[in-house]
Amino acid sequence: MQSKASTVEQYLAELPEDRRKAIQAVREVLLENLDKDYAEGMAYGGIGYCVPHRVYPPGYHCDPKQPLPFAGLGSQKHYMSLGLMSVYMDPAQRKAFEAAWKKTGKKLDMGASCIRFKKAEDLALDVIADAVRRVPTKAYIALYESLRSGKAKSRKKRAAKRK
Numbered sequence: 001m002q003s004k005a006s007t008v009e010q011y012l013a014e015l016p017e018d019r020r021k022a023i024q025a026v027r028e029v030l031l032e033n034l035d036k037d038y039a040e041g042m043a044y045g046g047i048g049y050c051v052p053h054r055v056y057p058p059g060y061h062c063d064p065k066q067p068l069p070f071a072g073l074g075s076q077k078h079y080m081s082l083g084l085m086s087v088y089m090d091p092a093q094r095k096a097f098e099a100a101w102k103k104t105g106k107k108l109d110m111g112a113s114c115i116r117f118k119k120a121e122d123l124a125l126d127v128i129a130d131a132v133r134r135v136p137t138k139a140y141i142a143l144y145e146s147l148r149s150g151k152a153k154s155r156k157k158r159a160a161k162r163k
Contacts, residue, residue, distance in 0.1 A: 002045020
């Protein structure tokens, strides 16, 4: 369920009280642990955390007008979700994240980058805090650029094979 809210405050005000409290609890963990160069705002119908153009002028390759996304937090129809792009993009980050989560004894309901939850108590908030803290903005940009350049090389190799 994408929101039409233009501010985080509007978005939170739209949510039912139980979901607002859960989203707010996760939001506080993110805000306390994010590197200072990340920015919070609305993105893709939910709360987004990104590398703003002032820090990374090229923006997101899919739409350079958009800042580089780092994380997303939102309320869906049947659950709430937290997306962590660094966990999705870096197999080592994902492995560390899953291992740390497992030690908590909590069930991890996760897709490619999206952690689904029904209440904040379902989450290992300390593991989320560590995952966010481990990826300062400069490290995230370096990871993103390394993956982008690797994909460009892959495309060139495939194109050369077709010739």
